[in-house]
Amino acid sequence: NAGVTQTPKFQVLKTGQSMTLQCAQDMNHNSMYWYRQDPGMGLRLIYYSASEGTTDKGEVPNGYNVSRLNKREFSLRLESAAPSQTSVYFCASSEGDSNQPQHFGDGTRLSIL
Amino acid sequence: AQSVTQLGSHVSVSEGALVLLRCNYSSSVPPYLFWYVQYPNQGLQLLLKYTSAATLVKGINGFEAEFKKSETSFHLTKPSAHMSDAAEYFCAVSPGGYQKVTFGTGTKLQVIP
Secondary structure, three states: OOOEEEEOOEEEEOOOOOEEEEEEEOOOOOEEEEEEEOOOOOEEEEEEEEEOOEEEEOOOOOOEEEEEOOOOEEEEEEOOOOHHHOEEEEEEEEOOOOOOOOEEOOOEEEEEO | OOEEEEEOOEEEEEOOOOEEEEEEEEOOOOEEEEEEEEOOOOOEEEEEEEOOOOOEEEOHHHOEEEEEOOOOEEEEEEOOOOHHHOEEEEEEEEEOOOOOOEEOOOEEEEEEO
């Protein structure tokens, strides 16, 4: 009964490096989300996918790309990491096209030096 | 644009005392409102949500929240705090229930034995 699974849990990058954060859900949910969480700022939406093959920008999309590979998987890519992207990243999912995240992964803690 | 204000970034209560976490919202249309809880090193969990039905909403773990349109508030309460309630709590709003959720900045609840 995994729910939403994120990998890796921790990562340290150097400025300019690239990496992909992986997310998979096993609840057959249509909608998936990527958020970043920074101290004192709550969660901010990076990208959203209402269904396989569709993605929409959220509040803070600059510097990120996403791919909805299939219904289960939604990946987030940093092409050229910057220190401002140091954050905790959460993937979430929900039923239907609800715009309302229901289930969250445990997060990826990313530090960029 | 919608917004959420959580009053008090840190709240301390004694074990067995009333828990009251405050949330005020701004929305151009009737809102859907949410409370999420985040335990250390975990993702968010949905505690409860208001979707324009009953104004008093009951959630998991004994929490409830009351929607007050005249006060634009959606405060979270629990009659008796347990040590296990220590966590960070986020209020969130979705105008009309069809726009993307906007999160507040969170309130960390400390429960003192």
